[in-house]
Amino acid sequence: MLRVFPILCALWMVSLGRPALACKCLSSLGPCNQTGSSDVVFIGTVESMEPMFLSRWNPSSQASMAPVNEAYIAAREHPSDESIARLKSAYRKAFPDMAADQEIRLQSAKTAAGVASLFYAGLGRGMQVRFKVKTLFKREDDDDDPAKASSEAHPEADQDTLDVWTPFGDCGYDFQAGETYLVYGNYDEGSSNSLSTDICTRTRRLSEAGEDLAYLFFYKDQPASSRLEGFATTDELYRMTFDRLHDPESIRSPVAGTVIELQSDRLTRFTETDRNGRFVFDGLREGNYKLSAFAPGYPVNPSLLAGPQAFHVEAKSCSLQVLLLPKEPGKP
Numbered sequence: 001m002l003r004v005f006p007i008l009c010a011l012w013m014v015s016l017g018r019p020a021l022a023c024k025c026l027s028s029l030g031p032c033n034q035t036g037s038s039d040v041v042f043i044g045t046v047e048s049m050e051p052m053f054l055s056r057w058n059p060s061s062q063a064s065m066a067p068v069n070e071a072y073i074a075a076r077e078h079p080s081d082e083s084i085a086r087l088k089s090a091y092r093k094a095f096p097d098m099a100a101d102q103e104i105r106l107q108s109a110k111t112a113a114g115v116a117s118l119f120y121a122g123l124g125r126g127m128q129v130r131f132k133v134k135t136l137f138k139r140e141d142d143d144d145d146p147a148k149a150s151s152e153a154h155p156e157a158d159q160d161t162l163d164v165w166t167p168f169g170d171c172g173y174d175f176q177a178g179e180t181y182l183v184y185g186n187y188d189e190g191s192s193n194s195l196s197t198d199i200c201t202r203t204r205r206l207s208e209a210g211e212d213l214a215y216l217f218f219y220k221d222q223p224a225s226s227r228l229e230g231f232a233t234t235d236e237l238y239r240m241t242f243d244r245l246h247d248p249e250s251i252r253s254p255v256a257g258t259v260i261e262l263q264s265d266r267l268t269r270f271t272e273t274d275r276n277g278r279f280v281f282d283g284l285r286e287g288n289y290k291l292s293a294f295a296p297g298y299p300v301n302p303s304l305l306a307g308p309q310a311f312h313v314e315a316k317s318c319s320l321q322v323l324l325l326p327k328e329p330g331k332p
Helices: 006-017 031-036 061-077 081-094 100-108 112-125 146-153 210-221
Strands: 040-050 127-139 161-166 180-187 226-233 259-263 268-272 278-284 287-294 304-313 318-324
Touching: 031 210, 031 226, 031 318, 040 161, 061 081, 061 112, 081 100, 081 112, 100 112, 127 180, 127 210, 161 180, 180 210, 210 278, 226 259, 226 287, 226 304, 268 278, 287 318, 304 318
Parallel strands: 226 318
Antiparallel strands: 040 127, 040 180, 127 161, 226 278, 259 268, 259 287, 287 304
16 A cells, blocks of 8 residues: 655645635735736636646546655655655656756755655745637736837737746636636736736636626727726615725625616716626726616606716726615615
């Protein structure tokens, strides 16, 4: 029966099942603010992942690590040049795309512990995922001359593939080979070529990115346009609990099915609040606007509930407005 060295076993079990301690994200952003805080936003299909054994979707992951465990135990219990060489060979098979500096360190390792330290370092780097880029929405800062600025700062972004790192552990995103994703990435501090993402961003399968794609259409088609998100509520104290900084998806005492009218000197547009009392308008120019809320039945039976509420929208901004509606008689 195969015996697995406790340290490697612990790391291996964590890589398969994810740590029991959940990843804690500092904030939760909507599509507009997430795009603004990201260096690169694109749609891409996963071509490869390294090291593959870190993928929870790889059915052969455990089998691929068995030779490393066996060679490690042998090198620990019977240290010799031959056993260390076998361990190094097993390690190379587990990390086939090892960087040149890692290969140099591996060659110079004299003990099983020295090789194991490379294993830990590999886990620390996480998984490198190569994407075939389908649509590029943003790279670096698009404010001035996005094509020129980005090409000079990150020439690799002009290629049709992008390499993205995701961390090992619960904060890493579980990419699948052959699947297509919407990816929000940032360049690591101190490295203009190391792009990373994790589950604290809005990176997700393309099939689950409908709301993001709606915003990104306008972001790409009308670069100076803005998004307005808002809520309708009957909670007079909503300001005490409403967190504007973290793009809330709901509000206390929401009002669903309310007709929302957006007006400016150039347009009049309508929508209805969803079950969370939320509404969205995209593709807005910079300017002054007014919001009004009407009861269901508008315009046949117009009944103004709130507004008009005046506000200004800046170019390329993420605006948030809340409409306070009167409570229905007899309701708390």
